[in-house]
Amino acid sequence: MSCLGFRERERMEGPKEVVKHLVIAKFKEEIPPERIEELIEGFANLVLLIEPLKTFHWGPNVSIGNLHQGFTHVFESTFESIEDVREYHQHPAHAEFANQILPALDKFMVIDYKYATLNLS
Amino acid sequence: MSCLGFRERERMEGPKEVVKHLVIAKFKEEIPPERIEELIEGFANLVLLIEPLKTFHWGPNVSIGNLHQGFTHVFESTFESIEDVREYHQHPAHAEFANQILPALDKFMVIDYKYATLNLS
Numbered sequence A, B: 001m002s003c004l005g006f007r008e009r010e011r012m013e014g015p016k017e018v019v020k021h022l023v024i025a026k027f028k029e030e031i032p033p034e035r036i037e038e039l040i041e042g043f044a045n046l047v048l049l050i051e052p053l054k055t056f057h058w059g060p061n062v063s064i065g066n067l068h069q070g071f072t073h074v075f076e077s078t079f080e081s082i083e084d085v086r087e088y089h090q091h092p093a094h095a096e097f098a099n100q101i102l103p104a105l106d107k108f109m110v111i112d113y114k115y116a117t118l119n120l121s
Helices: A006-013 A033-049 A082-090 A092-104 B006-013 B033-049 B082-090 B092-104
Strands: A019-027 A055-060 A073-079 A105-114 B019-027 B055-060 B073-079 B105-114
Touching: A019 A082, A019 B073, A033 A055, A033 A073, A033 A092, A073 A082, A073 B019, A073 B105, A082 A092, A092 A105, A105 B073, B019 B082, B033 B055, B033 B073, B033 B092, B073 B082, B082 B092, B092 B105
Parallel strands: none
Antiparallel strands: A019 A073, A019 A105, A055 A073, A055 B105, A105 B055, B019 B073, B019 B105, B055 B073
16 A cells, blocks of 8 residues: 555646546345355455456445445455556456456446546645 | 554554444435535534544445446444444434535435454464
8 A cells, every 4th residue: 555645646747647446335135154254265365366456445334324235245346447457357366356246246237437636625 | 544454553552442323325316516616515514513423534435336226325433433424324414414415415324334344363
């Protein structure tokens, strides 16, 4: 993880695009916690295998409201461009991991967004 | 924005919980870009008004696939606990802002997750 915030990095390197890639998933109820843990490790491991994938974080749903559509986990990764996301999707290690995780999921959604901060004056 | 990564902060302060709060929204097609911009500024402004809300970032959808359910924007904020998210929801400034943005939305979902990193060995 870089020690520099976006603003510091912008000052040093010029503005750099960051694309965030969210996978929001609902595991099937019958999948045991150990298998879920294994799959999350496999997901995180993609950072070591796929160069354009820069960071990976995840977390279990802890929503207090009922607006989360029953999803159980969020997986969040970063890329430097949408072209890099495309490259990631086409990587054999991604295909292999997708084949492992998809049968364990009830449903999922995927959304990419250009990461922006807002300077309030 | 802090200059320290989670690991550095953990070493210095002990582990600190981070809860990420995602609002994934679809603006109505008839809402003009200037109004959307105004609403995003209003959203970001909550950081100045509501103490437990620690950071705010956002971005427009740039998904290449068709798994994003038609959502157009992601709003991402951080809190130190799920209790802080509850406090944020009950804050009058949140209620006021919700009254402004909700009529501009076709649909939205909200998910909170406990932010985790994975140390790969």
